[in-house]
Every structure is written in C-alpha cells, then in structure tokens.
Amino acid sequence: MAENTVSEIERMVVTRVFDAPRELVWKAWTDPKYIMQWWGPKGFTVPVCEMDFRVGGKLLCRTKTPDGQEFWNAVEYHEIVPYEKIVSLMYFSDSKGNKVDPAQLGIEHEAIDGAYDVTTFEDLGNGQTKLTFIGNEPMESAKNSGQMDGWIEILDKVAAVVAGLVQAK
Template sequence: MKAEISLVGKEIIGVKVFDAPRELVWEAWTDPKQVAIWWGPNGFTNTIHEMSVKPGGIWRFMMHGPDGTDYPNHIQYIEVVKPEKLVYDHGDDANPKQFHVVVLFEEEGPKTKITMRTTFSSEEEAKEIAKYAVDGLKETLGRLQEFLAKK
C-alpha cells in the first residue's frame, strides 16, 4: 500500500499500512540506531544527538540533505504509550514547537497501520509546508517500508 497523504485544514495527515508487526514498527520508530537509517525523505541521512522516548524526553538530530544542507531538528515527547501512540512537538533548537504531531500505531492482523497527524498553527502555514512535506512524508514512510522489509 502506498502512503495516503492529505492536507485537511491545519493538518497534514499520513496513513500507511506496513507488512510488519506493531512491535517491530514501534522499535524502528523509537530506537535511535534504527530511526537514523530510514528517517527523512530520499537522499537524506541523520545524525542522532540524543533520543529519549518518554514523556518530557528529547530527540535532537541533524538531517543532512542530499545537497549538503543540514537541518537541525528538536522533538519533545509529550505522550508515549508503547506500542500504540507517540505525541510530540517538533521544531528546531531555536523554535522547538513549530508543529504538533500525533502518531498512532494500530494492529491490523499481522500488519501495522500508521496514522500520523501533523498540526500547524494555521491553514496557511499547513498549505505552505505541504508544498514539500507531502512528498517528503511519502518518501519517509516508503523508506520505513523498505527498512522493515529487510528485518
């Protein structure tokens, strides 16, 4: 299944079903060694500085674009319900709360359905970011699918 990505009001919503059990998908999303391999659009790599997946925990990482540009990222976890849900604010060190994210991990038999809802401060901001984020999220979820297929 391809990822279904939609822009609805202030939200970008991504849904994808993975042919992998929920625990495996959860680990790929929350283990710094694994997430460093697949996170981000095609051509991107990551350096994980810290990743503490717990309420109040921080995930700081640098995404390295294929053109050599570095993108600092800062995530603060608000809610962590293993292996069902992650809720966090995502931004960078200067502005750590640029948008709010809820990721649900749902069992569908032996498969796992991911629903990722990213909420922005306004519809205008969501529309502007969607210009690149929709394709970026499709590619990111595609990379996760490829990663899981190798496990």
C-alpha cells in the same frame, strides 16, 4: 474575524500499512539506530541521532540534505502509549535542542499554534500495522511546501527499515 482553532484546520495526515507486526513498526519508529535510517526525505541522511524516549524527553537529529546543508531537528515527547500512540512536538533546533525559526534556515514551514504531532500504530491483524502520522502543519501548506511529499518519502524509508526487521526476525 475569529481565529482558526486546531480542530477547524485540516491538518496534514499521512498513513501507511506495513506487512509487519505492530511491535516491529514501533521499534523502527522509536529506536535511534533505525530512526537514523529513515529520518528525512529521500537523499537526506542523519549523521547524529540522540534520544531520550520518555514523556518529557527529547529526540535530537542532525540532518544532512543531499546538497550537504546541515540542520538540527528536535522532537519533544508529550505522551507515549507503548505500541499505540506518541504525541510530540517537532521543530527545527540548534545542536542543543533549542528552537530555531525555520526562516533562519531558509525553510518554509507553517505550524498550527497549539497543535502537536500524533503518531498512532494500529494492529490490523494478519501481521499488518497501520501507522498514521498527523502533523502540526495545515494540509494545504504541507502540500504546497512539499512537506506532504517529504513525509511520503519518509514513510517509504520506514517501510524499508521495517522490511529489514521482518527479514531479521
């Protein structure tokens, strides 16, 4: 039996249209002071967020669950096209950004080997921007594990950050 390749597996995809120019959506997604406001599903907080936003750079966030459990996430940046696309690899890590098996944290997570996360920012005109996040998880697994719902909650939090940026403009 042949193994599935990245192109044969339906990947998790979430989209959101924001009533904001692409530059503000990009800013909310790429500035650590705003990332701290939206990282993680509803009720999660981020006490620490460090970012080196460049190809080869890394984002490192200490995430706290509503019940007080803490863990680290890292994101490695592999491609950045300003205001258009970010290709990255997100994973659970230690405080130094070294990969940690999610099972060690009691977290169910299935990633597609060789797949990167891709985030695109599309200017729809009329002051609207479409953000599309394509995760490195299989869609079915993301639905079953709650990751899909988590990403929808994350995009709700991003929408609140973007709305604040629009008001401040």
